[in-house]
Amino acid sequence: MKHYEYAGAGMGSGSIVAVFGAYGHTGRFVVAELRERGHVPLLLGRDRDKLVALAEAHAGLEARQASADDPASLDRALDGAAAVINCAGPFASTAAPLVEAALRAGIPYVDVAAEIEANADTFAHFAERARAAGTVVVPAMAFYGGLGDLLVTTAMGDWTAADEAHIAYGLSGWHPTGGTLAAGVVSSRRRGGRRVRFTGGRLEYHDDALLTLEWPFPAPLGPQSVIGEFTMADVVTVPSHLAVPEVRTYMTAKAAAELSAPGAPAPAAVDERGRSAQTFVVDVLVRSGGVERRVAAAGQDIYAVSAPLAVEAVDRVLTGRTRTTGVASAGAVFDAPDFLRALSSHLSLHVSAGTRG
Numbered sequence: 001m002k003h004y005e006y007a008g009a010g011m012g013s014g015s016i017v018a019v020f021g022a023y024g025h026t027g028r029f030v031v032a033e034l035r036e037r038g039h040v041p042l043l044l045g046r047d048r049d050k051l052v053a054l055a056e057a058h059a060g061l062e063a064r065q066a067s068a069d070d071p072a073s074l075d076r077a078l079d080g081a082a083a084v085i086n087c088a089g090p091f092a093s094t095a096a097p098l099v100e101a102a103l104r105a106g107i108p109y110v111d112v113a114a115e116i117e118a119n120a121d122t123f124a125h126f127a128e129r130a131r132a133a134g135t136v137v138v139p140a141m142a143f144y145g146g147l148g149d150l151l152v153t154t155a156m157g158d159w160t161a162a163d164e165a166h167i168a169y170g171l172s173g174w175h176p177t178g179g180t181l182a183a184g185v186v187s188s189r190r191r192g193g194r195r196v197r198f199t200g201g202r203l204e205y206h207d208d209a210l211l212t213l214e215w216p217f218p219a220p221l222g223p224q225s226v227i228g229e230f231t232m233a234d235v236v237t238v239p240s241h242l243a244v245p246e247v248r249t250y251m252t253a254k255a256a257a258e259l260s261a262p263g264a265p266a267p268a269a270v271d272e273r274g275r276s277a278q279t280f281v282v283d284v285l286v287r288s289g290g291v292e293r294r295v296a297a298a299g300q301d302i303y304a305v306s307a308p309l310a311v312e313a314v315d316r317v318l319t320g321r322t323r324t325t326g327v328a329s330a331g332a333v334f335d336a337p338d339f340l341r342a343l344s345s346h347l348s349l350h351v352s353a354g355t356r357g
């Protein structure tokens with residue numbers, strides 16, 4: 001396989017950041033974001049041809065083939081990297097081997113996993129070793145899991161506990177990638193086809209029917225029909241560091257229907273950054289003793305926005321702007337309001353004035 005020289009990888013030109021699954025839909029956004037911020041992406045993945053094609057499109061970047069089930073290949077792939085971002089899902093197969101490799105290399109690990117069980121596994125299996133190594137492992141550092149946690153943490157403000165957290169996803173639609181669909185299949189299989197929700201301070205598997213209700217998104221979106229208990233990775237990230245026994249996530253009914261439609265089309269680029277026309281509002285409401293606090297974020301394309309989220313995380317880890325070590329979610333490891341402000345060119349924030357009693 002042809003190897004590519006680093007372009008300007010000297011001092012002061014940013015860090016070498018490995019991207020596993022670099023040629024996937026989300027991986028490509030992450031590679032572009034790293035370059036935009038002056039980092040040097042190291043392109044990793046299991047398919048040589050796809051790596052070579054991506055490296056040619058980014059003349060000067062190095063590509064290394066590696067397989068999640070071959071630890072030695074992962075060690076070679078991570079050699080010289082300052083951090084790794086794992087974009088290769090389903091993460092049920094890739095997260096543990098990549099975290100192991102990052103721990104062996106002594107570098108921070110960030111992934112974009114939206115799989116509840118895989119994210120829970122990362123917390124359960126690596127908490128002690130990551131803490132003992134003094135390194136940071138941030139699962140779900142993306143639209144699902146990461147952004148919701150940053151918003152909940154921001155909405156909580158000085159609260160360390162709340163009775164409930166609600167995260168409503170106002171997606172204009174959802175054309176899923178192959179990776180999203182594959183992750184959904186793997187997660188569903190792991191649940192034996194059952195549904196999952198977070199209630200009473202724990203994950204609960206059940207067979208109850210999903211309810212449709214109306215969620216009052218802030219203007220200009222306004223009230224939308226949503227599926228209740230459309231459970232996303234926030235039910236792992238939020239309770240990992242905040243005492244909230246009820247965490248519920250909701251999805252616009254239109255987006256949920258598009259996701260599950262047979263032959264759902266893949267996202268199509270409509271702008272020079274490769275973003276689709278999809279828009280989103282993530283509306284977060286936390287409630288404690290009858291008092292509500294609320295904050296929302298709006299933007300374009302849930303896959304594209306995952307790149308600035310993951311890369312901002314890596315930037316902060318590499319510059320020591322972290323609050324903890326070990327396995328930690330976005331809201332636990334970073335200054336959440338400051339993190340969200342830093343992404344103002346990708347996310348517009350809407351904080352409701354005051355709190356309601």
Ligand SMILES: NC(=O)c1ccc[n+]([C@@H]2O[C@H](COP(=O)([O-])OP(=O)(O)OC[C@H]3O[C@@H](n4cnc5c(N)ncnc54)[C@H](OP(=O)(O)O)[C@@H]3O)[C@@H](O)[C@H]2O)c1
Nearest residue numbers: 021024025026088089112114142143144177178179180183
């Ligand atoms: N939390 C979030 O909000 C969020 C946001 C974006 C993406 N994601 C997740 O990220 C994953 C990727 O999504 P995507 O949109 O980029 O999908 P995609 O375009 O289909 O790309 C999937 C990527 O994963 C790689 N991959 C899959 N299984 C692998 C394995 N066992 N070993 C090595 N590489 C493997 C694929 O490589 P091959 O082509 O060689 O198969 C490809 O590079 C999905 O699981 C998705 O759910 C989550």
